[in-house]
Amino acid sequence: MELIEFLKEKNDFVSGQEIADAMHISRNAIWKQIEHLRKEGIEIEAVTGRGYRIVNTSDAFGEKSIRSLLHTKWLGRELLFFDEIDSTNDELKRRADKGAEEGLVAVADIQSKGKGRRGRAWETPAGVNIAMSYLLRPGLAPDIAPMMTLIMAIAAAKGIREVSSLDVGIKWPNDIVVNGRKLVGILTEMTAEPDYIHEVIVGTGINVNTESFPEEIKATATSMRIEGGKKYSRSKVVAAVTDAFETYYEIFCATGDLSALRPDYNAACVNVGAGVRVLDPKGEYDGMAKGIDNKGELIVIKEDGSETRVYAGEVSVRGIYGYV
């Protein structure tokens, strides 16, 4: 058991001696760990004669606080936390090139070069949001990469609902929205041969405690704080989303497609049964979305009644009258 878990379980003052005996570590090692936890923002009181007590863990965001909440078997068992990084996707790519294993997770407070699709930027300012990426090695053909994006979308929706009970939906393929505004963005990148994937990196940006957004995205962006009217623990959100992703990914690996996850995805997808404008680079068109197929493509009935499938790779959709 980690020190943070031990203190949480006690939920009262515990003497240094009691901790040393229970955890088989020296008083000096305890002190070092306490200092480390404090650096993560975990408030720990130290009172002479009484010992240590954990005060408040809800603002803590760091490796230890995330780990203490995680229930996964392999995803995030190796977890890197950065106060600031260029992009968590780029960091995992660098690690993957050096042979890092499947399941490595990178989490950051600030991203200086956060990315969206098609070379666009993703904002991750200091102290409020989550930037997180997973390294996966599914060992299948490259056409499964867009499916990873959809798995991340259902996992993010489930995790955020668990922590906040906000009424979140998925805007196909890769955004989580609340009240028509974007709360989460997902970017999947891969390195592959024509018929084999070396690795897939699934990155996600979650707006947790943002109070206001830059002018350019004000109209389309929102945060859990804006929608829920209170602050949320970023460590809890990371843990809930990561727990959900591991479960969904294992279901995906058992079937090799999205057949088992399709009902969950369609139930959460705000485009299902609604009019959509498909922003296909080859030409825009309007239609009615029916939901995804087993590969994650969006089934759209065009205005002439014909059915088409939209590949999740590079296409965006909009509501006919607005963003959703």
Ligand code: ATP
């Ligand atoms: P679309 O929303 O057009 O369908 P997309 O889902 O592919 O496209 P991304 O490329 O993943 O969008 O995200 C990048 C875009 O998201 C940026 O161009 C910007 O408009 C918007 N954006 C950037 N940072 C944030 C943020 N923190 N929260 C919400 N939206 C953001």
